[in-house]
Amino acid sequence: MTAQPPAPSADLLREHGLHVTVQRLAVLRAVHGRAHATADEVAEVVRSEIGTISRQAVYDVLGxxxxxxxxxxxxxxxxPARYEARVDDNHHHLICRGCGRIVDVDCAVGDAPCLHAADDHGYAIDEAEVIYWGRCPACREAADGR
Incomplete structure (x- = not known):
């Protein structure tokens, strides 16, 4: 079951010790509205909502x-870096080598972290990041000439 991220709100920003600004709310809404968006894609959505915002401001808010x-x-x-609102559940990603589409993949086995290092070198591991690569059904179909 996919965990739903909390709805973007001024309260969410305040709960995390951030001042509420129009730019922060717009960036947060853009990330919630489009999972795995690049900063440029976020900026485009934000500009359509609030007007002018610099690329640097978007990067600052995302940071x-x-x-x-x-x-x-x-x-x-x-x-490029991608941003998503789904946090704190140790999910992974599947990326199409053809079109670049990214989808979430829930943890396959066990508790977080899903993978255990053969040698943890003394680290207290609390997260495993896995990216699966392959071809989506549409790209496989196109490659097969259907």
Whole structure:
């Protein structure tokens, strides 16, 4: 079962010690509205909602939201960073090598972390990040010439 992230709100920002601003709320809504969005995609959504906002302001807000644990940042190989509102559940990602689509994959086995390191080198491991790579059904169909 996929955990639903808390709805974006001024209270959510306050609970995490952040001042409530129009920009922060708009960025939070954009991330909630489009999982795995890039900063540029978030900026585009925010601009359509509130008008002018600089790319740097979007990055600053995303950084603050990630730092407070409200938003999760992932950076798949050969891809810009992506942002999502689904946090604190140790889920993983499946990425299509063809079109780049990203979908969430719940933890397959056991409690978090799903994977246990053969040698933890003394670390107290509390999270495992896994990215599965493959081809989505649409890209497989296109490659097969259907």
């Amino acid at each position: 603050a939201l990630v730092e407070k644990g409200i938003v999760r940042r992932i950076q798949p190989s050969r891809s």
